[in-house]
Amino acid sequence: MNRIILSLLVFLAAGCARSETPRAAHVILVGCDAMGAYGVQRAETPALNYLIEHGAVSMNTRCVRPTSSSQNWMSMVSGALPLHHGVTDNDWQRDNITIEPCLGNRLGLFPTIFDHIREQRPEASVYAFFEWTGQGRMYDLSVADSVVTGLPDEQLMRAAFDAFFNDKPDFLFVSVNEPDHAGHAYGHESEEYYHTITRLDAVIGELVARLDAEGMTDNTVLIVTADHGGLDNAHGGDSAFERTTPMIFYGRGVTPGKVIEPALLICDVAATVGGLLGVELPRECVGKFVAEAFTPRDGDRCYVPMPRIAPAGGLFREPVEVTLAADAEGAEIRYTLDGTAPGPASARYEAPLRLDAPALVRAVACRRGQCGPEAQASIRVAPEDRTPRVHYKYWKDMTAQSLPDFRTLGRPDRTGRVFEFSLDELGVEHEDHFAVEFASRLRIDRAGRYTFGVISDDGSRVWIDGRMLIDNDGSHTADMKLGAIDLGAGLHDVRIEYFDDYMGQRLELRYATEGMPLQPVPFDRFE
Structure with missing residues (x-):
C-alpha cells in the first residue's frame, strides 16, 4: 500500500511540475516578413546568433498553407488555423470572407492575443507596431493601448523599442516587411535579401543590448520569428524554403543554448505569448506553449547553421569562383563536388573553389562535433564551343490563366535553342x-527509376517519351511538382509546356535516382 501511495504522489508531483508555465512581466514579439529559417542561417546575423547561444531556437517552425502573409500573421497572433480564423489569403477583407470565423470579437473578427490580454488582464498594456498597414484589417486594434503603423522598417523598430523602454508595456508586437520586399525584388538567395536580414539583425542587437543594460532581461522574454519564407522571387508554395521559419527565444527562464528538435507551428507563438503573460487561448485555437524553450538542454546538442553557397547555382559560360560560408563561431565547412553527401570526412573548405565544368556543390557546416543541414548549389559551366541542344518555341500575348493547347497556337513568334529547360x-x-x-x-546512362521535378511560375507540364509525367498547370507562384518513371539506358524524348501569367516567372527541370539527389538536369545530358 505504501508503495502505491508513493507512486501516486510521484505521479501527481510530476503532473504539477509539467503544468507549471513560466511567466514573464513583459513579452516582445518581433516578426520579420519572409525571413525564412534558411535566410537566417545563411545571412550574417551576429545578434540573432547571440540570442541563439544564450537562448533557445527552432529552425523547424511550420507556417500554414498557402505560405503567404495574411493568413500566417493571423495564425501567429491568434493561435488558430485559417479554417478557424477565416483569413485565407492576401485578398481577404472584412467584407470579402470565404470562411466565417468560428469565434468573433467585438468586430466579428476571430480574436487575437491582443483581445485575450485585454479581456483576461484588463490592467495590462498592449502595444502594436507594424510596417504593413494591411495587417490592421485582420485585428481589432481598439484593444491595444498604442498602435503605430506605416513607418519604414528600422524607424518602426526603433520607435517600438523606445516606446517599450519608456512605457514598459506588458506585450509589444513589432512586425516589419523588408525581407519580403527584397525577396520579391531580388530573390530569396540574393545579396540584397541577406543584407536586409543582416540590417534588421543589427537593430535587434540594439534592443538586446538595452534589455541587458537596463536589467530587463530577467523579467522579459523576446521572441523573434517570421510569417513565412521564400523561394526564388516568390512564396506561397510548399517547399521547405517557403514553409519553414525560425523561432528564437531569449530572456527570463529561457534555457541558454537550447536547440528545439520537435517541429513547431506558427500558431504556437500566440499560445506562448499568452502562457508567459498568464492568458489562456480559447479551445478553438491549436497553438501550444513552447515548453521546450524553458526545459533543460538535450545533451550536447548545439546550433549549427546551413552554410551559404555563392553563387547559389545557375548556368555560366565561363569558369566560376564559388565561395562557402557558415555564420557560426568555430564552424568549419565540409563539401563534395561529385554528388555524394558531405560529412565530417569530406574535403574541408579553405579557399574559393574554381569550377570549369558542371558540378553539384553539396556542403555542411560542422561545429562541436556536429554537422548541420546541407546546402546545395548546381553550378553548370558550359564551354564556349558547346552547342545548345534544347529547342524552344515562344508565343507572346497569351492572356489565359492556364496552359494553352500548343497544337492550335500556330506559328511561334520566335524559335531557337538554349542549353536547359529554363527561361534564363x-x-x-x-x-x-x-x-x-x-x-x-x-541521355540516361543507367537504367532505373527516375524522379523528375519541375519548378514553375506559372504553369507547366512535363512529357517524357510522349507520356505526361507531371501536371503543374495554373496561375501560381513558384511551386514544384514531382513524378516518377522507369527509364532504360539510352535517349528519351523530353518536352515541357510552360506559360507565364504575370508577376514573376521561373522554370527549372530537376531529376534524381538512387544514389543521386534531386538536382537540375545539367545541359550536358541533352542531345
Whole structure:
C-alpha cells in the first residue's frame, strides 16, 4: 500500500511540475516578413546568433498553407488555423470572407492575443507596431493601448523599442516587411535579401543590448520569428524554403543554448505569448506553449547553421569562383563536388573553389562535433564551343490563366535553342503573358527509376517519351511538382509546356535516382 501511495504522489508531483508555465512581466514579439529559417542561417546575423547561444531556437517552425502573409500573421497572433480564423489569403477583407470565423470579437473578427490580454488582464498594456498597414484589417486594434503603423522598417523598430523602454508595456508586437520586399525584388538567395536580414539583425542587437543594460532581461522574454519564407522571387508554395521559419527565444527562464528538435507551428507563438503573460487561448485555437524553450538542454546538442553557397547555382559560360560560408563561431565547412553527401570526412573548405565544368556543390557546416543541414548549389559551366541542344518555341500575348493547347497556337513568334529547360536564356525577365514549348532528348546512362521535378511560375507540364509525367498547370507562384518513371539506358524524348501569367516567372527541370539527389538536369545530358 505504501508503495502505491508513493507512486501516486510521484505521479501527481510530476503532473504539477509539467503544468507549471513560466511567466514573464513583459513579452516582445518581433516578426520579420519572409525571413525564412534558411535566410537566417545563411545571412550574417551576429545578434540573432547571440540570442541563439544564450537562448533557445527552432529552425523547424511550420507556417500554414498557402505560405503567404495574411493568413500566417493571423495564425501567429491568434493561435488558430485559417479554417478557424477565416483569413485565407492576401485578398481577404472584412467584407470579402470565404470562411466565417468560428469565434468573433467585438468586430466579428476571430480574436487575437491582443483581445485575450485585454479581456483576461484588463490592467495590462498592449502595444502594436507594424510596417504593413494591411495587417490592421485582420485585428481589432481598439484593444491595444498604442498602435503605430506605416513607418519604414528600422524607424518602426526603433520607435517600438523606445516606446517599450519608456512605457514598459506588458506585450509589444513589432512586425516589419523588408525581407519580403527584397525577396520579391531580388530573390530569396540574393545579396540584397541577406543584407536586409543582416540590417534588421543589427537593430535587434540594439534592443538586446538595452534589455541587458537596463536589467530587463530577467523579467522579459523576446521572441523573434517570421510569417513565412521564400523561394526564388516568390512564396506561397510548399517547399521547405517557403514553409519553414525560425523561432528564437531569449530572456527570463529561457534555457541558454537550447536547440528545439520537435517541429513547431506558427500558431504556437500566440499560445506562448499568452502562457508567459498568464492568458489562456480559447479551445478553438491549436497553438501550444513552447515548453521546450524553458526545459533543460538535450545533451550536447548545439546550433549549427546551413552554410551559404555563392553563387547559389545557375548556368555560366565561363569558369566560376564559388565561395562557402557558415555564420557560426568555430564552424568549419565540409563539401563534395561529385554528388555524394558531405560529412565530417569530406574535403574541408579553405579557399574559393574554381569550377570549369558542371558540378553539384553539396556542403555542411560542422561545429562541436556536429554537422548541420546541407546546402546545395548546381553550378553548370558550359564551354564556349558547346552547342545548345534544347529547342524552344515562344508565343507572346497569351492572356489565359492556364496552359494553352500548343497544337492550335500556330506559328511561334520566335524559335531557337538554349542549353536547359529554363527561361534564363530567353531574355523574358521583364515580360508577362507568354508561352514556351521546350523539347530535347535526355541521355540516361543507367537504367532505373527516375524522379523528375519541375519548378514553375506559372504553369507547366512535363512529357517524357510522349507520356505526361507531371501536371503543374495554373496561375501560381513558384511551386514544384514531382513524378516518377522507369527509364532504360539510352535517349528519351523530353518536352515541357510552360506559360507565364504575370508577376514573376521561373522554370527549372530537376531529376534524381538512387544514389543521386534531386538536382537540375545539367545541359550536358541533352542531345
